[in-house]
Every structure is written in structure tokens, then in C-alpha cells.
Amino acid sequence: MQIGKVLLQQRTQHHWSQAELAAKLNISRQSISKWEQDVSLPSFANVVVISNLFKISLDDLIKGDDELMDKLMKNQKMSKVSKIVLWAFGIAIVSYGILMFAGVGVQSVQAWIQVPAFIAFVGLLFTINWRQFNRSLSKSTVILGVVLLALLIVPEIYGFVHGFADGMVSMNKGFWEDYGNGPK
Template sequence: MEIGERLREQRKARQLSQAKLAEALHLSRQSISKWENGTALPSFANVVAISELFGISLDELIKGDAALMDHLKSNDHFFSPVGKLVTIGISVGLGALIVLTLLHVSIAHVGDWIALAELIGFIGLVCTIKWETLNKSLSNKAVFWGVIWLAALTIPIVMDILRGIVEGLNSYN
């Protein structure tokens, strides 16, 4: 039995429509339909999510589906866009830190340039993200942790701006 047939069987056993299953997985109904009809295969992350949602093991879900196994083996998630962003971003940052340390350059001397690179990178990222796709893929937990992360980033920046304004006003008087 292929993954599409198993998925349809499990979905119907739980009396879920394709739309309800898609909503639970943060996907479109068309994706579920394509999987069930065998015209597309789910990603590994979606297979895991389906397994958790239905409370069945991955083995039960994918056993015997050679096409899905080949599909999952061929998708190297280490080089997905997010994987590249994290891996290359951290590598470049650590590499730059090592070079600056070897050249005995203080971070304080390049702090403004780093801040400029952060701003340009952030603006570029915000302008190129497909927000509709991102919004559909974020779970409530991801939003919660994103809020904490953004708040933690915002507090020192705003404090620094306010301190600069106060110091500027005090030196002007």
C-alpha cells in the first residue's frame, strides 16, 4: 500500500475531510489531494507531522512505499533554504570572528559595520520572504518563540536608542 492510500485510509477512519487535515498540517487541501492521488509525495517533515497527528509510527505510515522512500532519501534537508541560511550564516559569522581575532581587531571598531550588515540583511530577508507561505507554516508554538526572540532583540536596541537620545539632549543643554 502506498502513502496516499494509507493517508486516505487514516483520514477517513478519523472522519476528517481533506480540508480539515490540511488545516491541521498547515497546508493546502490540494496538497493532501495530490498525496492521496499519488501525483505528489509529502516531505519528510510532513510525513512526521502526519505520523504524530494520527498517532501511528513512521514505519506503519511509509513501509512498503518504495517511491516515498526514494523521495525522502533524495531530499537532503541539510541543504534546504533554511538549512543553508543557518549553516552558511553561522559559518560566515564564526569565520569573520576568527579573522577579526587573528588580526587583533576589536569588535567595538567594526560594530557599526556589523550593525549595517545586520540591517541590510534583515531588510533583504523581509523583502524576499514569501509571507503567505510563511504564515501558513507557522504553528502557535513557533509564533510564541518568535515573539520571545523578537522581544529579546528589540529591548536592547530600543534602550540603546533612548540612551543616545537622552545623552544627546543632555549634551545639548
């Protein structure tokens, strides 16, 4: 079965118009029409989103569509996430080598890297297309994200609370040493 026929069948089962489906995919209604009429083929990113939207496997969505399979095989590129991970590891390994060669200690690296890391993180948050990002998250991804974020935050909270408590204890200790014996 061609992907256009599967798309039409799924859209009809969900009682969606072409315009409604197009709005969910953040594309034009004309694109849906062209796909359903086998005039053009969706990109791989759209195929994945359609698969998630209709809760059908990619295999069921594109099975028997040799033209789409050929297109997808020709357009296989490294994903942006893969590029981010590979570049990050490459830069980290090269940086590690340079810092070790220069004799820079771990404490120094941890101290100066916090500000650029924070700036990069905030920049990343502002450049993400959140609408598209939210559509791509599965339930298990959200759960794993929550666990990972909690694991990253716990040491920071722990350090903050203990630092605050230690500061209060030493401040109170100094207060009682200076004023604890009553008026002089």
C-alpha cells in the first residue's frame, strides 16, 4: 500500500480534514493533498511525526512503498542530535588533551567552565523549536528526562542547602561567642 493511501485511511479513521491534519503536522493542506494523491512524498521527519500521530509503526506506514523507501534511503543523513553528540565528544576529548598538556587541574577547569556552560544552556533553550520538540517526546522520553534532570539537580540542591546551613551555624556560633554571655 502506498503511503498516500495509508495516510488517507488513517486521516479518515480519525475524522480529520486535510486542514486539521496539516495543522497538527505544521505544514500546508496542499502538502497533505499531494501526499494522498501520490504526487509527492513526505520527508522522513514528517513520516516519523505521522507515525507517532497515528500511533502506527513506521513499517506499517511505509510498507510496500518502494518509491518512498528509495527516497528515504538516498536521503539518509546524520541526524542533528548525532552531530551534536559527536562534535561534543570530539571537542571534549581535544580540550582534555590540551588541558592535560598545559597542566591545568580539575578544580580550575570546573571553576571556569560553569559560566560558558550556563550561557550555552540558556542559548540552547532559546533556540529550540519547542512546539516541534514537544510533539517528538514519547512518554518514556519524558520519564527519562525527569529522572536525568532530577539527578543533575539533586547535587546542586544538596550543596546549596548544606552550604547555607553551614553558613548559618558559623554565623550563629560567632553570634553566641560575641553576645552569648550576656551584657558586659
